[in-house]
Amino acid sequence: MTTSQRFLHTLRTPVGVAASIAFLALAFLAIFAPIIWGQQASVTNTSLISQPPSPEHVFGTDGSGRDILLRTLVATRLSVVMALTATAIGIVCGVVLGLLPLILGGTPGRWIVAGINIGVAFPGLLLAIAFSVILGQSAAAASLAIAIAMMPNYGRFVHNLAASVWGRDYVSAALVLGVPKRQIVFRHVLPNIRDPLLVNATLTAGGTLLAFAGLSFLGLGVQVPQFDWGRMLNEGISRIFVTPAAALVPGVAIILAGLTFVLLGEVLSRTLNTGARRTLSARVLRKLKRVRLRAAEDAKQDHATIDTGEASENVLSVRGLKVFAPGSDAELRPLVDGVSFDIGRGEIVGVVGESGSGKSLTLMSIAGLLEAPLHVTARSASFDGEDLVLSEDGHPRSLDHHFGTKLAMVFQDPMSSLNPALHVGTQVAESGQLHLYMTRAEAKATAVARLEDVRIPDAERRYSQYPHEYSGGMRQRAMIAAGLMGKPSLILADEPTTALDVTVQAGILKLLGQINEEDGTAIMFVSHDIAVVTSLCTRVLVMYRGRLVEDISADELRAGNAAHPYTQALMATVPTMSSPRGEAMASIPDDADFTGTSPIGVIEAVLPPTEAIRLIDFEGAAK
Structure with a gap:
């Protein structure tokens, strides 16, 4: 418009x-x-x-x-x-x-x-x-x-x-x-x-x-x-x-x-x-209304077929998640199209894919952090045994009271996530006062303990320091500490190590692994680094053009047993110690299409000749 x-x-x-x-x-x-x-x-x-x-x-x-x-x-x-x-x-x-x-x-x-x-x-x-x-x-x-x-x-x-x-x-x-x-x-x-x-x-x-x-x-x-x-x-x-x-x-x-x-x-x-x-045209609003009605009808069918015993084992269950954006011609363009997955309790699940594949959009929509004109629908969604009801703008209203208690999120850039005008400790303690009804003294004591838990030295003194006095890795640890003020069942980590150097990245990954092992906290981990994902996660979700094309265990992925050609192409682009020196590294060209609609597929131009693979139809691979 x-x-x-x-x-x-x-x-x-x-x-x-x-x-x-x-x-x-x-x-x-x-x-x-x-x-x-x-x-x-x-x-x-x-x-x-x-x-x-x-x-x-x-x-x-x-x-x-x-x-x-x-x-x-x-x-x-x-x-x-x-x-x-x-x-x-x-x-x-x-x-x-x-x-x-x-x-x-x-x-x-x-x-x-x-x-x-x-x-x-x-x-x-x-x-x-x-x-x-x-x-x-x-x-x-x-x-x-x-x-x-x-x-x-x-x-x-x-x-x-x-x-x-x-x-x-x-x-x-x-x-x-x-x-x-x-x-x-x-x-x-x-x-x-x-x-x-x-x-x-x-x-x-x-x-x-x-x-x-x-x-x-x-x-x-x-x-x-x-x-x-x-x-x-x-x-x-x-x-x-x-x-x-x-x-x-x-x-x-x-x-x-x-x-x-x-x-x-x-x-x-x-x-x-x-x-x-309010700037959306009446035509777009009518389309969104029809989308919500279809999602509500599909949700009724899903509720009739869900196994309650199986659902209780999942901390997060999503069916038919879609994220729409109105185009210039008032048409609704799906940015995330029909994604369905489960996150088990205590499980670490990685989400990989190229930039623009919908990884962060999926994570942000789960957390209810997407704003208009983006619109979120889902056939059904539940968190920690509670159905998530979407409001008119696609925000899961029933999710709000879980923030700071059962749900935590770690963003990509901790410097932009922390207010530079406030002490770090004050921001860590804030969720305790807002969501856990702690007094200021109780929130401070808990925040200091959480800063110690995430290996920040001299936490009592660091509590009163500003974000610019922290290193990049310490700021990221402070963000994790803020999420641990309660006892989260799920941590959503949106590329939490991208802005960090390798040694600091290793420390953050080790910390997330310890949190998962000691507290049984499930983690949904978004990253471009497949090597990191396969080393940290137990299961991997592969996204391509807004769709979930493969759900595979990390062991199977490391063993090279991926079924979908896009997953195979991604794995082939990861350099290893045995990669031949002096040769061009494998890459995925811009015009490659793995959806089956335009069968360019994965050819010798995509991967080295010895690793060329056959195109598998998208619909068949997705099933």
Whole structure:
């Protein structure tokens, strides 16, 4: 769905309709109200001073006999225009201020960041009042003062967004290639932070409107004979007990105009948030509904045939797991297609396959960590004897209370999984307080014990250290310790050794093996390294293009008894001590197809001639 389509879809929602009506009304008044009622709103009539509401004057008249409603409508233009002017100046200057430290770098960049931080320390309205006094009492001076006061906060916002993009690999590559920093900022940084900037700009406009009205109310903004809502509020507050509408009507106008900008920000947020479920088209949602209904019908059939005695031996049982993603043509594309497997209690099961085969997707869907627009269905799924019920978005709701107690997960990159601003021990102990209802002291004592269990030296001292003070292997051990705060029946390990060197990897594998042996914890281990999987696991699941093509014991796999050609091809690509030197290593070409739909198969181009094998039909091998 394109951005324009998402925008039109959002406009049809209740929030979109309300935002559209409010914006059109505000725009109409800002453009046409001074033309239509400008002269009437300026006429004074001493015979109608402070009149109550009447058919001729809906909200009465002010202290000069002028119609309150007409003056409020006419004041829309000046109030909105000056607020938008201040917003535009403040945002442009804030963007430049936030990007300058990246362009200049070094000492100048650090000085600018320090200046931004000092500016943020002062309240924005206080800065606006101070600069308004310095610049003089006028509408233009008030707008400029508000823009200056806005710059530090917006500058820091932009700098934080830009700094997160500046560390990306494509920016580093551009720097290596000698691309000027200012060009990198406009080509790589700004396009990637555009969406949050636009959303924040609409919200800032609402706040600026309120700030400008505040300065006019204090007499530092619009001056007589001009008037805006703040000036009207200033004039009406002294007679609020005589003519309440003189102060209340412009006050309500300020609130409604500010709310309009908030609604516009919400519309932009929904439009630009491409990952949200609400951006899915009605066609896709109907397809997902049909998929859920079919999965529910299949689940009833599975429940009727499951052997309860056999199921109790499995800590995890999954039937017909599918993960869908909506394509550009509103068709549902299966990323994981009908995967079924069991994980026995105390068993270590490996999952192997090429990148993109669906290994991590399968693991994340089991843990309920996939977000929209990805959608998960399954004919049936059970964990530790409890059926997992999928919600509308495919998340297994009944799984939540198992996290930290019976289910643990170890991610690939421990540095990104640990919060750099918190002590490691605090993060390890957190699950004990959340899920096991421990006191802070009990959680800390347990966390220290778990850190010792995973062989982290001097655990008491290490408890209060930050992630950057840990090595890569120690961070991974800390993640495992967090999962062991309870007594997990199953650990989901998503390539936990990929980012580690060989010696640290061996330590983590040994630790997982000890946990399995001592505590009887089942482990589902995803990895690209077949040698590691066959040495650690008792059984191996082989995935290819989102399907489970073979379920084989590790002993059979090591013995070369794999039945499926893809498994055989994978094993043939693993180098051994007897691999001939000087010859090209075996590999699987990009155009190889093992599904039987395009019988390229495994030929001499895939494997060395002595190891060429015959293509076996996918459906037959899967059975």
